[in-house]
Amino acid sequence: IAKRLENFKTTIFTQMSSLALKHGAINLGQGFPNFDGPAGLRQGGGHPAIREGKNQYARATASLLNAAIAARFQKDTGLTIDPETEVTVTSGCTEAIAATMLGLVNLGDEIIVFAPFYDSYQATLSMAGARVRSITLRPPDFAVPIAELRAAFSEKTRAILLNTPHNPTGKMLTMAELQEIAALCVEYDSLAFCDEVYDKLAFEAEHISLASLPGMFERTVTMNSLGKTFSLTGWKIGWAIAPATLTWGVRQAHAFLTFATSTPMQHAAAAALSTPDGYYEELRRDYAVKKEILVEGLRAAGFVVYPSSGTYFVVADHTPFGFDSDVAFCEYLIQEVGVVAIPTSVFYLDPEEGKSMVRFTFCKDEGTLREAEFLRDDLF
Numbered sequence: 001i002a003k004r005l006e007n008f009k010t011t012i013f014t015q016m017s018s019l020a021l022k023h024g025a026i027n028l029g030q031g032f033p034n035f036d037g038p039a040g041l042r043q044g045g046g047h048p049a050i051r052e053g054k055n056q057y058a059r060a061t062a063s064l065l066n067a068a069i070a071a072r073f074q075k076d077t078g079l080t081i082d083p084e085t086e087v088t089v090t091s092g093c094t095e096a097i098a099a100t101m102l103g104l105v106n107l108g109d110e111i112i113v114f115a116p117f118y119d120s121y122q123a124t125l126s127m128a129g130a131r132v133r134s135i136t137l138r139p140p141d142f143a144v145p146i147a148e149l150r151a152a153f154s155e156k157t158r159a160i161l162l163n164t165p166h167n168p169t170g171k172m173l174t175m176a177e178l179q180e181i182a183a184l185c186v187e188y189d190s191l192a193f194c195d196e197v198y199d200k201l202a203f204e205a206e207h208i209s210l211a212s213l214p215g216m217f218e219r220t221v222t223m224n225s226l227g228k229t230f231s232l233t234g235w236k237i238g239w240a241i242a243p244a245t246l247t248w249g250v251r252q253a254h255a256f257l258t259f260a261t262s263t264p265m266q267h268a269a270a271a272a273l274s275t276p277d278g279y280y281e282e283l284r285r286d287y288a289v290k291k292e293i294l295v296e297g298l299r300a301a302g303f304v305v306y307p308s309s310g311t312y313f314v315v316a317d318h319t320p321f322g323f324d325s326d327v328a329f330c331e332y333l334i335q336e337v338g339v340v341a342i343p344t345s346v347f348y349l350d351p352e353e354g355k356s357m358v359r360f361t362f363c364k365d366e367g368t369l370r371e372a373e374f375l376r377d378d379l380f
């Protein structure tokens with residue numbers, strides 16, 4: 001294996017889901033719904049496109065999906081973009097992240113990330129040969145430490161990589177935080193890479209795209225996907241929106257990574273994006289109920305649950321149960337209680353920083369979530 005990947009283990013999500021299967025445990029670890037997205041989308045999905053002969057390489061420009069993405073971005077942010085030159089369709093947001101790093105970051109460039117961070121960030125940054133400057137968001141509120149952030153920016157800062165709503169904490173960047181970040185990007189002429197895949201799972205305030213702040217569109221790559229919004233994580237359709245100059249870099253990386261993303265799935269995705277807006281409201285309502293069930297269950301079991309205002313995750317402090325690490329606690333939880341959670345230490349450069357916390361997901365049916373209440377009897 002190449003040096004740039006030799007220090008990475010099998011992803012924590014793959015590890016924990018395998019253990020869930022092995023122990024027949026309830027999987028509140030990996031973020032994938034145990035229910036499928038809207039039946040209408042599934043019936044009208046990929047297959048008709050295959051039958052109708054939409055089976056050759058998708059064009060990078062002028063596709064139906066590019067137009068649907070631009071229309072949705074316009075609705076969400078008020079920004080009018082050119083689907084031909086400012087949208088890149090990728091195989092999931094994970095590819096958009098990789099293509100952004102590989103297409104826009106040079107060897108040795110500094111990239112600022114907030115820890116805890118999603119696992120693919122560090123691996124793709126390593127593949128791109130970037131230097132990672134990590135700034136830790138701390139419980140209970142995971143607010144951005146502005147002074148530390150200012151100190152991290154310099155002439156060497158190529159970009160800041162953001163995720164809002166934030167996996168694993170559920171933290172959403174506030175307007176004030178976004179304004180500070182925007183001011184620093186402008187001051188140091190840095191780019192912003194924004195992973196917004198949980199934008200439709202915002203429970204307390206509306207999601208704000210950094211690209212919509214004054215002076216930011218021209219320096220921002222906004223990434224998103226269909227998986228979370230439509231409960232179809234296996235479709236693997238994502239995208240990156242950026243001004244034409246930046247899109248060129250992303251597209252070149254995409255062209256040499258995968259060349260093009262599955263054509264019939266792009267047709268299915270375009271149909272999904274034309275779902276009436278009421279769907280998003282319903283999704284949010286359903287998830288708000290699920291979140292309540294999980295959080296109540298965890299609190300009743302004795303966890304300290306940190307506030308989460310977006311995503312389908314919550315982070316909890318497990319230390320009331322007396323384990324000295326998140327990994328040890330998760331092992332106990334699987335083996336003795338039959339529940340899978342994700343240890344958060346994997347989301348930090350220094351694993352010590354995540355030792356006291358574990359992440360639970362509530363993208364499961366209510367029956368599964370209610371079983372979290374049984375945790376109470378098993379943990380004490």
Ligand code: GLN
Nearest residue numbers: 013014029030031032167
């Ligand atoms: N995004 C999902 C999570 O955070 C996992 C995706 C994956 O397994 N790579 O749980």
